[in-house]
Amino acid sequence: MAETIEIIEEEFAAEEKQPRDLADLSRAVEALIFVADEPISTRALAEVLEEERELIESVVEELAGSYEERRGGLQIRQIAGGWQISTRTEVHEDVRRLLKSRPSAKLSLAALETLAVIAYKQPVTVPEILEIRGVQSASAIKTLLEKRLIVTKGHKETVGRPMQYGTSKEFLIHFGLKDLTDLPSIEDFEDLVSP
Amino acid sequence: MAETIEIIEEEFAAEEKQPRDLADLSRAVEALIFVADEPISTRALAEVLEEERELIESVVEELAGSYEERRGGLQIRQIAGGWQISTRTEVHEDVRRLLKSRPSAKLSLAALETLAVIAYKQPVTVPEILEIRGVQSASAIKTLLEKRLIVTKGHKETVGRPMQYGTSKEFLIHFGLKDLTDLPSIEDFEDLVSP
Amino acid sequence: MLAEQEQYSFDFHKETAEIVAESHDELKVKIGEFAGPLDLLLYLIRQEQANIFDIPIARITHEYLNYIRMMKRLDIAVAADFLVMAAQLIEIKSKMLLPRDPMAAEDEEIEDPRKELVDRLLEYEKFKAAAEMLYERSTIEHAVFPRGTIETDEHNAEVNATVFDILTVFQKILARHKDEVKMEIHREEISLADMIRNLRTRIFAAGELNVAEFFESLETKRELVTAFVAVLEIVRTESVKLLQRKTFADIILKAENSG
Secondary structure (H helix, E strand, O other), rough: HHHHHHHHHHHHHHHOOOOOOHHHHHHHHHHHHHHOOEEEEEHHHHHHHOHHHHHHHHHHHHHHHHHHHHHOEEEEEEEEEEEEEEEEEEHHHHHHHHHHOOOOOOOHHHHHHHHHHHHHHHEHHHHHHHHEEEHOOOOHHHHHHHHHHHHEEEEEEOOOOOOOEEEEEHHHHHHHOOHHHHHOOOOOOOOOOOO | HHHHHHHHHHHHHHOOOOOHHHHHHHHHHHHHHHHOOOOHHHHHHHHOOOOOHHHHHHHHHHHHHHHHHOOOEEEEOOOOOOOEEOOOOHHHHHHHHHHHOOOEEEOOHHHHHHHHHHHHOOEEHHHHHHHHOOOOOHHHHHHHHHOOOOOEEEOOOOOOOEEEEEOHHHHHHHOOOOOHHHHHOOHHHHHOOOO | OOHHHHHHHOOOOOOOEEEOOEEEEOOOEEOOOOOOHHHHHHHHHOOOOOOOHHHOOOHHHHHHHHHHHHHHOOOOOOHHHHHHHHHHHHHHHHHOOOOOOOOOOOOOOOOOOHHHHHHHHHEEEEEEEHHHHHHHHHHHHHHOEEOOHHHHOOOOOOEEEOHHHHHHHHHHHHHHHHHHHHHHHHHOOOOHHHHHHHHHHHHHHOOEEEHHHHHHHHOOOOHHHHHHHHHHHHHHOOEEEEEEEEOOOOOOEEEEHHH
């Protein structure tokens, strides 16, 4: 009799630290991605849920896949080093009609060129950008700073200690990039330019 | 016969738009509920989608039912005369833990102003910050201390020996600065101001 | 519908600058501006269907200068960088006209004066292609929307900051501060008539007034100037005289009837 009781107690103790089942984890992950106001990384999810990163990774991927399969109005995607729920491109016209939003003011050609140089050459200084573009980029840089697409990256330790610039997290979000390695390599553009 | 076909074709052309299939409507409805800042009413949805209210009503109910069935982390619920996507009660604990653990990356404008004054004028006392900002900064200073962006720098040897504040090592890390001389000066951006 | 859309959707390809020949020597810039001298050069080279590795420098220079002249005629400010490039083109052109040094060895490689320019153009063109890629990516991204605000966001109505924000915020505080100081000065500004009235009241109330002390009680330069004029004025027009009881002593304003 005493033996039986012991066994039951052990079972109870084991139950207390039973791992959460996958459906439960997936539920939690979905809710957390929804609530986070910025793309949330696998690491942050794992920390909040106190689970292994690898496990969370597979749960998120499974969840993103299920959204994909369902083909509803929403998607879970990887952006700026994290996961985010957003609408699908297919419904953008309806969404735009609701938000009465026009495609947000786009960047000028000068700003786009400057941003391309900064993205590929970061950290990069104003004189270095001038060297590549052949034209002053001051107002473009100011616009990019104001739009938070670029950030300062400290002074360069050369004569005059010029300020260096690099791209921001907003840059990744704005251009739908997972991270900087998601940018196509600059050499890839070589084939496109004049023969 | 040929005439009849023509007439039918004309009728089709006259119809402004072909009715959307239900899956398509459901996708749009889901996206609209998701992006709306407030619970969105069936009427508003019907207006944006240019469909009959009754049809939209049944589409939303069907969609809410499918969320219910799936038992994921989110639900579509009717609230304040509209529809809203929110997290399920089951996951509230995880959500609360996330909100608590939120990275201290964000600062209110008051905190940012106070931090700016401290960064550029350090070591600086509370009366000196008041003098510059023109408003009390007590709670901002408390926030900055809690976020470890500033530290105390001893008492100033004047009347009342007020406490002095300066920026911390975390401040440097947070803003990607090597050291305090790396803080941008007005001159660094001078070239950007002129058009 | 189409026209309406065009108003706010920037098209990378359409808004790229272009020069359209209206008649033989009347050129016209169609839309926008070239992003820089290299952008213009690439356009001219493509227009001439020239090989970028063998740029017909004389012809391209001619076209380039034409463009600059046209801009000036249209009163469009030509950025200094365009002029710098014009000078470089002329320099390359003249170098190419120089006869080969007869003393140089037959097999000695002479560097093509165009080489540096070609390298810059090729490098620039890569980034121009990258800019186009960014443009296309952002167009796709504009069809994707994040969720609307939810309750928890409201507890978090805060701004994300960068070093640039810190500096801008600091500048704004300084500017605000300056405005406040200016306002105070403005409030305390006093007219000459008021100053004379004030001075008179003080002199006749006490019978005399120490000029240095009076001046010290004033705060701004402007007030001092007004006060100085007021002193001269009151001495000239009223029964008040200036006196100094001994050398180097304070100057006193004294009402004459009070003895």
